[in-house]
Amino acid sequence: MKHSTLNMWVNGRAVSLAVPEGEILLDTLRERLGLTSVKRGCEVGECGACTVLIDGRAVNSCLYPALTAEGKHILTVEGLQQPNGELHPIQQAFVEEAAVQCGFCTPGFILTAVEIVGTGKRYSREELRKLISGHLCRCTGYENILNAIERAMNESLEQREGEQP
Ligand code: FES
Ligand code: FES
Numbered sequence: 001m002k003h004s005t006l007n008m009w010v011n012g013r014a015v016s017l018a019v020p021e022g023e024i025l026l027d028t029l030r031e032r033l034g035l036t037s038v039k040r041g042c043e044v045g046e047c048g049a050c051t052v053l054i055d056g057r058a059v060n061s062c063l064y065p066a067l068t069a070e071g072k073h074i075l076t077v078e079g080l081q082q083p084n085g086e087l088h089p090i091q092q093a094f095v096e097e098a099a100v101q102c103g104f105c106t107p108g109f110i111l112t113a114v115e116i117v118g119t120g121k122r123y124s125r126e127e128l129r130k131l132i133s134g135h136l137c138r139c140t141g142y143e144n145i146l147n148a149i150e151r152a153m154n155e156s157l158e159q160r161e162g163e164q165p
Pocket of ligand 1: 041
């Protein structure tokens, strides 16, 4: 199978590796780079478990040809840890709101939450529900996940307001 060199940034580090043409980014991240927070669920774009951020936008890596990531910045949950080793505030919000049960869906939800919170906008509960509609969770019934995202969004907005001159 023909391979091509893929150069991208993964969790802030430059990565260069040979990948077969047609490989999906999910396989490159999980199987070649060992980033197992990226979950293999439906593989048809329905469950959101494979979500990563590409240049800040949530993308289903099961549908994303790896070679299309050339030059792009990929973020997975492994890249969220703070320099002091603490959890990212959004991870902390998931812990505090008991938004994790089996955990299979959690990395995908967290990365979508990173995108949502990063917009700096205040969304209503119903808007948040729509924004996470690309993710399936078989355990939690979604309410605690929404509580966690709402908490993280409110904390981030408060912090931004506090930083304004
Ligand atoms: S594994 Fe990609 S959306 Fe389900
Ligand atoms: S916590 Fe189990 S699928 Fe969401």
